[in-house]
Amino acid sequence: MISSRVCTLFILLTLSTPLTVAHAQDAATASHVRGTDDASTTLIRDLVARSAIGRDLVDQLDRSDLVVYVRRRLFTTAMLTGRIGFVRGTCNQRYVAIEISAPRSYVEELASLGHELQHAVEIAAEPGVCDAAALADLYTRIGDPVERWGGMADSFETRTAFDTGIRVRRELLQTAAEN
Numbered sequence: 001m002i003s004s005r006v007c008t009l010f011i012l013l014t015l016s017t018p019l020t021v022a023h024a025q026d027a028a029t030a031s032h033v034r035g036t037d038d039a040s041t042t043l044i045r046d047l048v049a050r051s052a053i054g055r056d057l058v059d060q061l062d063r064s065d066l067v068v069y070v071r072r073r074l075f076t077t078a079m080l081t082g083r084i085g086f087v088r089g090t091c092n093q094r095y096v097a098i099e100i101s102a103p104r105s106y107v108e109e110l111a112s113l114g115h116e117l118q119h120a121v122e123i124a125a126e127p128g129v130c131d132a133a134a135l136a137d138l139y140t141r142i143g144d145p146v147e148r149w150g151g152m153a154d155s156f157e158t159r160t161a162f163d164t165g166i167r168v169r170r171e172l173l174q175t176a177a178e179n
Contacts, residue, residue: 030101032061033055047110064124072102082112084119088174091130115165
């Protein structure tokens with residue numbers, strides 16, 4: 001097992017937070033990385049402002065066909081810091097949602113967002129990943145199974161995303177120490 005930082009891939013049939021707010025941002029922003037509310041939008045903006053790695057991830061996604069919606073939410077387990085899954089999509093336009101565990105320390109939320117954005121970049125790089133089944137196939141191929149409840153591997157992690165989360169956290173803490 002890589003660590004207690006767990007990325008769960010899940011199928012999003014619907015979001016409990018209406019996407020109408022996020023869809024309204026579509027016309028207002030050119031970015032493919034969009035918050036579903038003010039707090040999530042601020043989290044994205046702060047990551048881009050404070051992290052060169054975060055800026056690079058958002059830039060890569062902005063050059064892709066993948067649209068990423070981000071929201072903060074309370075999870076029922078402390079083990080889960082974030083997850084990503086398909087909202088809907090076709091191979092012409094793909095939509096995923098990232099959920100970041102909140103409330104946590106702001107640095108942890110930013111690092112989790114960087115980690116999950118790396119997963120979005122992995123998905124964006126694979127044009128054939130157009131639905132939840134193809135997403136599961138991708139992570140079966142490129143990820144390592146993460147065992148959780150009952151010894152069953154129900155999620156996957158990639159070394160690149162794991163390392164990206166650590167690098168973002170280190171970058172944020174180093175910048176804070178220098179100021």
